[in-house]
Amino acid sequence: MNGKRARPTRRTFVAAAVATTAGVGGLLGYQAWPRREYPRHVPLYSATVAKGPAPQGDPVPGEDRTLVQSGEVSLLIRDSRVLQTAPDASALLTSENIMLAAAPQWSRTGDFKEFARSALQDVFVLSDGLPSPVAAWTPYWRFSWPRDSAFVAVAQAMTGQPDAAVRVIRFLRSAQSDDGWFEARYAPGTSRSPDRRARQLDGSGWALWAADQVRARLPADRARVEVASWRSLIVRSTDRIIAATNTSSGLPPATPDYWEVAERSPTLATCAVLAAGLEASVRLLTALGDTARAERASRALTRLDATIMSAYGRYGYPRHPGRSDPDIGAAFLLPPFREAVNEHALQGLVSLLPRLKRPAGGLAPGSSWHRDGISWTPETATVAAVLGASGQTHRASDMVQWLGEHRTIAGSYPEKVLETGEPAAVAPLAWTGAAVLLAIQGLEG
Numbered sequence: 001m002n003g004k005r006a007r008p009t010r011r012t013f014v015a016a017a018v019a020t021t022a023g024v025g026g027l028l029g030y031q032a033w034p035r036r037e038y039p040r041h042v043p044l045y046s047a048t049v050a051k052g053p054a055p056q057g058d059p060v061p062g063e064d065r066t067l068v069q070s071g072e073v074s075l076l077i078r079d080s081r082v083l084q085t086a087p088d089a090s091a092l093l094t095s096e097n098i099m100l101a102a103a104p105q106w107s108r109t110g111d112f113k114e115f116a117r118s119a120l121q122d123v124f125v126l127s128d129g130l131p132s133p134v135a136a137w138t139p140y141w142r143f144s145w146p147r148d149s150a151f152v153a154v155a156q157a158m159t160g161q162p163d164a165a166v167r168v169i170r171f172l173r174s175a176q177s178d179d180g181w182f183e184a185r186y187a188p189g190t191s192r193s194p195d196r197r198a199r200q201l202d203g204s205g206w207a208l209w210a211a212d213q214v215r216a217r218l219p220a221d222r223a224r225v226e227v228a229s230w231r232s233l234i235v236r237s238t239d240r241i242i243a244a245t246n247t248s249s250g251l252p253p254a255t256p257d258y259w260e261v262a263e264r265s266p267t268l269a270t271c272a273v274l275a276a277g278l279e280a281s282v283r284l285l286t287a288l289g290d291t292a293r294a295e296r297a298s299r300a301l302t303r304l305d306a307t308i309m310s311a312y313g314r315y316g317y318p319r320h321p322g323r324s325d326p327d328i329g330a331a332f333l334l335p336p337f338r339e340a341v342n343e344h345a346l347q348g349l350v351s352l353l354p355r356l357k358r359p360a361g362g363l364a365p366g367s368s369w370h371r372d373g374i375s376w377t378p379e380t381a382t383v384a385a386v387l388g389a390s391g392q393t394h395r396a397s398d399m400v401q402w403l404g405e406h407r408t409i410a411g412s413y414p415e416k417v418l419e420t421g422e423p424a425a426v427a428p429l430a431w432t433g434a435a436v437l438l439a440i441q442g443l444e445g
Contacts, residue, residue: 131189
């Protein structure tokens with residue numbers, strides 16, 4: 001540790017083991033939880049985040065939003081993410097209301113309108129006016145992950161915020177290294193990593209997917225201009241993925257993925273996101289008129305899809321090649337990350353769900369994830385978005401309902417839900433909010 005205290009990651013934060021009693025069934029059907037490991041108790045670090053400095057005074061100069069605890073919800077302007085005491089509360093509330101009014105009809109009607117509003121507010125408060133979206137406002141999460149930023153950009157583009165979405169793509173372009181790699185996370189608005197975490201290859205795939213999704217939702221004239229300005233991002237990301245998968249095995253090198261742990265072999269999630277990036281790249285390069293590189297990307301995609309099927313698909317979509325530890329990496333082989341439904345991957349994902357269930361009703365990231373009873377909302381929301389876009393609407397609806405029922409008292413989506421059903425860890429979380437919007441759009445839009 002070089003004499004320094006290691007900062008906790010999103011997987012490991014403050015944790016004290018306690019025994020709790022399991023609640024009743026969740027959306028996947030509850031069975032008695034095997035007590036091989038006791039669940040951890042993780043506190044809820046905040047009920048939401050609000051615009052406006054803390055009433056006691058802003059502890060860090062320049063901050064314009066505040067963590068709101070469960071006992072402080074009365075400090076908010078009703079149904080908003082704005083503090084009553086904010087000096088410019090009226091202007092901040094107007095800005096939030098303009099954003100909500102610009103959102104499509106599906107966010108204001110239907111069974112999930114309340115959940116959609118919460119998700120819109122969560123994403124807005126973690127992105128509006130910031131140099132780039134942050135994962136959460138709690139200090140250890142107040143950074144910009146390429147994956148989370150990609151989800152935010154797509155959610156913004158589909159909810160009437162094209163300018164905000166374009167700014168996120170421009171951030172990804174400016175943060176990316178010349179060799180096409182992305183850091184695991186960034187100090188907001190910069191190309192500077194806040195620590196020594198290993199670079200993540202999947203960032204190139206996330207950037208291409210987000211750029212293509214944003215492009216598809218812009219007016220044609222603006223799309224042409226923006227895509228031209230993203231050329232360096234598109235070319236660097238495409239070339240990086242082609243080079244990384246041009247190996248004897250067809251697999252890329254091992255790097256961390258959404259689990260954010262060191263890996264000894266390439267994961268299904270990384271390969272799936274790279275394939276999604278290549279598919280997006282073909283469309284983006286075609287729009288740029290770079291047909292030669294688009295053809296190379298298309299050939300690389302064909303090879304990578306075949307490799308994924310051989311190394312993962314034939315074994316039930318495990319996390320690692322030839323193993324038996326499936327996780328939600330299979331979701332990234334399906335819409336909205338891919339254009340068409342891969343029925344084999346869809347059935348693999350559906351069959352995996354019972355192994356990922358947690359007592360409160362949500363999902364764990366993978367079957368080999370530690371058994372602590374904790375449900376993870378970003379993974380649950382992502383799977384909901386995939387199932388909704390792939391025709392599994394009943395399962396998707398149940399997951400969205402579960403997510404909405406496990407918001408904090410202030411209406412924000414937490415990162416985790418304990419075995420008891422209590423929200424825990426950071427709230428709101430940008431990835432979860434954005435994925436909830438993708439899920440609801442797939443069901444209602």
